[in-house]
Amino acid sequence: MIKRRKTVTVTAGSVKIGSKYPLVIQSMVKLPTTDVARCVKQINSLSEAGAKLVRLAVPTRNDTLAFAKILQKVKIPLIADIHFSAERAIEAIEAGAAKIRLNPGNIKNKNDINRIIDCAKSHKVAVRIGINEASIRNLLRDTPKRHRTNLMIKKMQDYVQIFEKRRFNNIVLSVKSSDVARTIESNQAIAEKFDYPIHLGLTHTGLAEDAIVPASVALGTLLQQGIGDTIRISIAGDPVQEVEIAKQILASLGLYKSREPQLIVCPTCGRCQWDLIVFAQRVKKLLKGIKEPLRVAVMGCVVNGPGEAADADIAVCAAAGKGFIYKKGKKIATVRQDRLFATVRKEIWRYKL
């Protein structure tokens, strides 16, 4: 349904990034890179949750040494997050990074940037040019907010030129901000100007309860317009949750095929004559562990109940004291309310076999 913006294909190890390939979910390790064993464990959890690429910080020489060890112990390609230092970039590339994330703005020496590009080129490594509004704000302290988008785009044009001059095209672009409007605007602008894949993210959004809504608004809006080839949700919390939220955003737009059951529940209102929400929570628990896209609907009354049942594999619709059970839209049983949960459970258990 969504027509993705056409991009060139970028290769990061075994992962292809661009409009010809599925959206790539990423996350980042939140442990000191030198803690090799725990990093490996976190990467495996992220991979199991659905991340196809994982990024690690490598601020010191010890970190790139640890990065090299981690690479030997995990199956998915890794990204090195580079700031300030060309040495770290080169060490990470030589260690086997599939991709590096670079903010050319904080590599002071232009020759250093060229050294990184040449090294990435000879090792066939991808580079994300990652602009973060906060990283250029010191330049912008007195720039009104309305000019920041333009400044970020201008920076991106300058950086891309450096890469293109050296005939290096294995690049992914990203412009991140903690502001939703500027994130949308600046990504729309770079989507128009370039045909490189775009990495989407809203940055520094905070704790989960503060981060999920703005990230969904910003990235959902862009994805719906076909913009975005790889995605990372930033949450000050468990990185596995970042992957789960990324999957939810993509799945909501049909850009990710979930193997998880989906539970449709009406929000209830004064028509609803029993505790549907508690019932739905119990059904949700039943669905844990099922690895197929079963669609289950729990509906409180006849206004929309039969309608949602028509699209569901299993549906429950409750009326006064009675419950109706549907299978693929067909009513298969009418039971007393106190028998309803047991009947639904029996139907769902069939899918667990």
Add this chain to the structure above:
Amino acid sequence: MIKRRKTVTVTAGSVKIGSKYPLVIQSMVKLPTTDVARCVKQINSLSEAGAKLVRLAVPTRNDTLAFAKILQKVKIPLIADIHFSAERAIEAIEAGAAKIRLNPGNIKNKNDINRIIDCAKSHKVAVRIGINEASIRNLLRDTPKRHRTNLMIKKMQDYVQIFEKRRFNNIVLSVKSSDVARTIESNQAIAEKFDYPIHLGLTHTGLAEDAIVPASVALGTLLQQGIGDTIRISIAGDPVQEVEIAKQILASLGLYKSREPQLIVCPTCGRCQWDLIVFAQRVKKLLKGIKEPLRVAVMGCVVNGPGEAADADIAVCAAAGKGFIYKKGKKIATVRQDRLFATVRKEIWRYKL
């Protein structure tokens, strides 16, 4: 920043709906309407949370009688949710509803629809024409999903015509579905065809953990395109949370001016040498009860820390064993890590006075 689509203005009691007025947040009471005392309490909680209109179900004559009593006891305008019955609509309007929500598709007799329109007109009550995909699905069981959007739009055109024929223009339109793509498409289509205000909602999205992301994606995408004049988030859960999420969606796009503090937190990575997330959670607790849009940033390192500090009222940026405290972008203190929380607390407490 967002240019809202131009609409006519609709009046629902003291609330104006349309592009000339701020987005209106709504929710719905989730208790039997006959439970007057608890309904009044829930409406007051919703109003305090930020809802400007609250809807109640009135399936029976006893419900409209209770609705009339509730109206006397609350300060905000109320909406009656009508299905199947012209009598309930007329009773609710005569009781003093500011607006009714009507799905003309389930009022079988065309003359009944006209009676409702005439009654609303003489009482200067607003009507939302509310199409819900699930309510027409029985007609559509064999209609491929790709045709449903068109069918919903066709229905809306038919219904609007009925109202316009009777020269009744105090209408708000809504097309809801539990599917994000169809919700976006169908609202874009009615936004083009009509200049009546649009009520946005994604319906039957489920428990909070399943509902928040798709609702944010669907409604955020539409709002960013200027579509939507009133909004309701459907969550199978506490309706106050529906209002909170609506506020978060609107605030993320600059469509709602929050009086709450905002807490920016970096997601942390291997660079971060202390437990920033726990620190941020403690700061979040400090911010509870502050009723001004204080912007606080908690950042894990010097890559983006000083940049986020530039936009924040108070910021913390941590490095090995030390913490830097910023006020309006200016570094005001460098303290030992074990002194950091106390120092930040002192700064935040100043805003509590």
